[in-house]
Amino acid sequence: MRCRICNHIMIGEERPERCPNCGAPPSAFEPAPRELLLAAEAQPAALSRRKFFATWGWWGFCMSAAMTAIGSVRYFFPNVLYEPPAKYKVGFPNDFPIGEHVFIPAARAYVIHVSGGFKAITAICTHLGCTVKWTPDVQEFHCPCHGSMYRADGTRFAGPAPRNLIWLAVSLAPDGQVVIDTKPPRLVEPTEVFKG
Numbered sequence: 118m119r120c121r122i123c124n125h126i127m128i129g130e131e132r133p134e135r136c137p138n139c140g141a142p143p144s145a146f147e148p149a150p151r152e153l154l155l156a157a158e159a160q161p162a163a164l165s166r167r168k169f170f171a172t173w174g175w176w177g178f179c180m181s182a183a184m185t186a187i188g189s190v191r192y193f194f195p196n197v198l199y200e201p202p203a204k205y206k207v208g209f210p211n212d213f214p215i216g217e218h219v220f221i222p223a224a225r226a227y228v229i230h231v232s233g234g235f236k237a238i239t240a241i242c243t244h245l246g247c248t249v250k251w252t253p254d255v256q257e258f259h260c261p262c263h264g265s266m267y268r269a270d271g272t273r274f275a276g277p278a279p280r281n282l283i284w285l286a287v288s289l290a291p292d293g294q295v296v297i298d299t300k301p302p303r304l305v306e307p308t309e310v311f312k313g
């Protein structure tokens with residue numbers, strides 16, 4: 118039916134008591150043209166489809182916002198600590214010939230077996246972090262990157278490096294292996310010798 122007053126279309130053949138749109142009496146109704154009836158019938162489906170997409174759109178938005186928030190929080194609590202270990206077991210005392218500088222690649226450090234015990238010094242240049250090389254002929258550490266040079270006791274004497282090389286703490290593990298600590302909790306003096 119169609120209301121002649123406001124053109125409101127209603128599905129069905131029966132005249133309602135009043136037009137739900139404008140309140141017109143039953144006499145204002147007439148049979149609606151077929152194409153208008155079909156359009157009116159299609160409308161609820163279109164509305165529900167719109168509602169469906171709107172609902173799922175909101176769900177998607179809320180889910181992605183929640184995932185982003187969870188990801189941001191997880192960022193502050195990583196499962197894995199990517200820092201390299203500070204302590205390295207480097208071998209048994211007899212593996213180190215007396216008087217030699219033995220390079221330990223994993224720790225980027227030299228272990229030196231002196232007559233009274235063991236010493237260890239970092240091989241990380243204090244300029245930009247290249248690995249310094251022990252040069253036995255002149256008893257110095259040389260950096261291949263920008264030419265910094267250090268004496269045998271780690272004192273910088275040439276090149277752009279701003280500081281001396283750092284001495285590392287040495288200890289003995291329960292299994293008898295020499296351990297070097299690349300992040301010693303205290304400053305190790307160049308003269309300090311670990312009597313293992």
Ligand code: FES
Nearest residue numbers: 242244245260263
């Ligand atoms: S990194 Fe060693 S001198 Fe630059």
